[in-house]
Amino acid sequence: MYNKLTLAGGLRARVRPMNLNVEPHNLPDQTGAGRLTVLRQLVTGLFRYERLEMNESKAFEMQGYAELLLQEAMRYGPKHKPTMELMDFWMLEKDLIHRVFKVYVPRFARFEAPYTKLWYVPSRPEGRQSYMSHKRILMELKGNPYPPVEPRHLDNKSSLANILLAEAKRDYVRQKIRAQAEVHQGTSVSDEEPTSTGI
Amino acid sequence: MFSLRITNAVRRVQELVDIFLIGGRYPGFPQLVVADTGYHPSASSPATQATTEPEQSFLESLKDGLLWAVPKKRSSVERRLKKQFGSSYMDPYKLRTDLIVCLHCGHYHEAHSLCGHCYQKVKAETKLIHDTMDITARDAELQSQEVVVVYEGENPDPVTTHGKRIVEVPKKRPLWFNSVLLTKVLPKGGAANDQS
Numbered sequence: 058m059y060n061k062l063t064l065a066g067g068l069r070a071r072v073r074p075m076n077l078n079v080e081p082h083n084l085p086d087q088t089g090a091g092r093l094t095v096l097r098q099l100v101t102g103l104f105r106y107e108r109l110e111m112n113e114s115k116a117f118e119m120q121g122y123a124e125l126l127l128q129e130a131m132r133y134g135p136k137h138k139p140t141m142e143l144m145d146f147w148m149l150e151k152d153l154i155h156r157v158f159k160v161y162v163p164r165f166a167r168f169e170a171p172y173t174k175l176w177y178v179p180s181r182p183e184g185r186q187s188y189m190s191h192k193r194i195l196m197e198l199k200g201n202p203y204p205p206v207e208p209r210h211l212d213n214k215s216s217l218a219n220i221l222l223a224e225a226k227r228d229y230v231r232q233k234i235r236a237q238a239e240v241h242q243g244t245s246v247s248d249e250e251p252t253s254t255g256i
Numbered sequence: 257m258f259s260l261r262i263t264n265a266v267r268r269v270q271e272l273v274d275i276f277l278i279g280g281r282y283p284g285f286p287q288l289v290v291a292d293t294g295y296h297p298s299a300s301s302p303a304t305q306a307t308t309e310p311e312q313s314f315l316e317s318l319k320d321g322l323l324w325a326v327p328k329k330r331s332s333v334e335r336r337l338k339k340q341f342g343s344s345y346m347d348p349y350k351l352r353t354d355l356i357v358c359l360h361c362g363h364y365h366e367a368h369s370l371c372g373h374c375y376q377k378v379k380a381e382t383k384l385i386h387d388t389m390d391i392t393a394r395d396a397e398l399q400s401q402e403v404v405v406v407y408e409g410e411n412p413d414p415v416t417t418h419g420k421r422i423v424e425v426p427k428k429r430p431l432w433f434n435s436v437l438l439t440k441v442l443p444k445g446g447a448a449n450d451q452s
């Protein structure tokens with residue numbers, strides 16, 4: 058089902074072979090170019106807000122373009138003409154081109170690709186009675202400064218079962234040490250009696 | 257729209273004709289329709305056809321013609337209502353078996369997704385930070401700086417935040433959003449209690 062897109066850039070993100078259920082958004086000239094406009098808007102929004110919510114099919118289609126842009130930027134830098142043309146096409150707001158090279162390229166130097174992360178968010182938003190037919194996805198850039206959506210580590214150290222288990226483990230270790238000490242004592246009873254009292 | 261009206265009118269007339277000819281409407285009754293194919297091997301010419309073909313009974317005419325598809329069973333009330341209104345009315349009341357309980361807040365959420373209640377908090381906080389840092393400003397110099405979020409009563413480390421843009425949010429840091437880079441969220445007394 059999944060297919061790794063083999064491009065010159067060697068894209069290191071899973072890309073679906075076909076687009077799914079994205080409406081064509083036809084422009085008046087009936088070229089279907091409106092779809093590309095939607096994708097450009099999404100990529101621009103992602104690079105500005107670093108966190109964007111959309112439906113599943115758009116997210117899967119858009120992720121590849123965002124990844125490719127970042128990888129090209131990291132590989133060739135701002136003085137490479139084809140890369141800059143690509144940036145100029147995809148960034149509808151031109152101040153973000155500076156952002157890509159001055160913020161994202163240094164940041165992602167310490168990350169491994171893919172640089173985007175997808176989270177499924179509830180398909181029943183607040184204040185909505187029924188579930189939506191499309192699954193919703195939150196796409197974010199890695200290393201962003203916002204509060205993490207990832208479920209934080211559950212601190213269950215003080216739950217009753219864990220307290221009992223920890224105590225049982227400690228008991229087991231104590232018994233083992235005592236048994237070892239007794240064996241040690243049995244071999245050399247006459248010599249070192251006082252040492253076993255410390256345990 | 258207009259063609260639909262005509263179709264409905266025609267159907268109405270057909271129904272009336274049926275009522276007059278058969279003598280009543282029965283929704284489940286198999287209504288037999290006979291289509292004359294016009295092919296009669298015995299009739300060589302129209303003159304002979306008129307003489308040789310006697311008046312056929314209803315059952316005999318069945319053997320010559322074709323039977324069109326007709327409803328054979330009475331469809332149930334549920335099925336008829338679904339045909340009329342669709343199933344979308346009942347969708348919210350379907351039994352869902354893919355819901356689980358969030359371990360942090362106890363709300364139900366879909367098994368494949370994040371917890372909705374926890375996510376709403378994160379979403380609101382992110383929007384607050386976005387508003388504070390004026391994210392829609394199309395300023396190349398402003399946008400080309402990495403952002404560090406600082407809450408009330410926190411002193412950012414000058415070494416780690418060097419060359420970065422510090423955004424001060426005018427409220428206290430939420431407990432669930434603890435930062436590794438900045439100062440500890442827990443007071444010293446609380447940390448000591450944890451260790452004991």
Ligand SMILES: [Zn+2]
Pocket residue numbers: 358359360361362363371372373374375
């Ligand atoms: Zn939760």
